[in-house]
Amino acid sequence: MNAPARPLRADAARNRRRVLDAARDAFLRSGVTASLDDIARAAGVGPGTLYRHFPTRDQLVLAVIEDGLRDSAALGAELLQRADPVGALQQWLIDYISQAGVFDGLARSLVALPDGDSAGKDACNAAKGAGAALVQKAVEAGELRADVDINDVLDLAAAIAWVGEQPDRDDGQQSRLVRILLDGLRRTPARGEPATEIT
Known part of the structure; x- marks a missing residue:
């Protein structure tokens, strides 16, 4: 031991x-x-x-990833206090995705850190837990569909992060894709119930 x-x-x-x-x-x-x-x-x-x-360089790279994930976890805990649960989730996702802007390939690393990197896994789980809490709050508030799963949300976030790694990317595309993602996760309003939009 x-x-x-x-x-x-x-x-x-x-x-x-x-x-x-x-x-x-x-x-x-x-x-x-x-x-x-x-x-x-x-x-x-x-x-x-x-x-x-x-x-090694890899250890430094992984430490930067871990540091960013812990920052995302802390931000999630702070945003959980906001009155607007979907707006809080939107802000958290934009921050989470921005971690992928640090360097090429981070989008993939956010999804699958090396098996031996226990500290990185802990940080990843902390960030994931923060995101899950934000999702759950939005579901309980009736803003998002009840079947929204944090794993699906983070996989889609990783795809949006990958878009940002492309050389011909549109600077505003990631923000638009986050809005589209959250619009797709919204609970369908009952007939006669006003629909809400994400700003």
Whole structure:
């Protein structure tokens, strides 16, 4: 049985945070092939410090994914307090999909993280749970169909994220597709009942 990981010292935790932030910015600009030395310089640390925290590029990439998913989970918990459940879900989905804009291929990674990446799986489950809670609130409010499943919603979100990775994409297309997705999930109004629209 492995001993639990020791918590990072405060300075080491700060360095790790700086590397993650710098990596996210670099991946957004240049994709996952961005220079690790440039990332270290942008973070204000030496290459050795970067490699101590993230021995391989893949580990750094997965850590950026995990970080974004945990942010999505936190946003979901915050949006759950909003009075408009479908608007809250729309905002959460746009944020979740924007995680795929960090670098090419993240849309696929959001759906299937490596089996050995337990921390990434935990973060993915946390984000998924936040989305499921938002869906459930919208269903209970009578805004969405009762058969809406978070797995289906996230698969469709991954498809929308994939659209954003295409070189000839329309900048407004992802937002339109999110609105179309949510319109399709709405409960069909009873006869004589006014239909509502997502803004």
